[in-house]
Amino acid sequence: MVVINNSDELQRTTIETEYGKQTMELDPYDTMITHIGLTKSV
Numbered sequence: 001m002v003v004i005n006n007s008d009e010l011q012r013t014t015i016e017t018e019y020g021k022q023t024m025e026l027d028p029y030d031t032m033i034t035h036i037g038l039t040k041s042v
Contacts, residue, residue, distance in 0.1 A: 006008045 004025035005011045014023040019037045026032055 001034050001036050003034070005030050 008028045012025045014021050017036045
């Protein structure tokens with residue numbers, strides 16, 4: 001999963017996946033690459 005922050009402010013986002021919610025915080029103009037499904041939420 002790739003999450004991009006195109007703003008000049010710190011952004012927090014929560015994305016619902018089939019493995020549960022994934023929350024991340026991105027610095028201004030930051031890009032984060034993460035794997036989903038490595039740990040399944042119960």
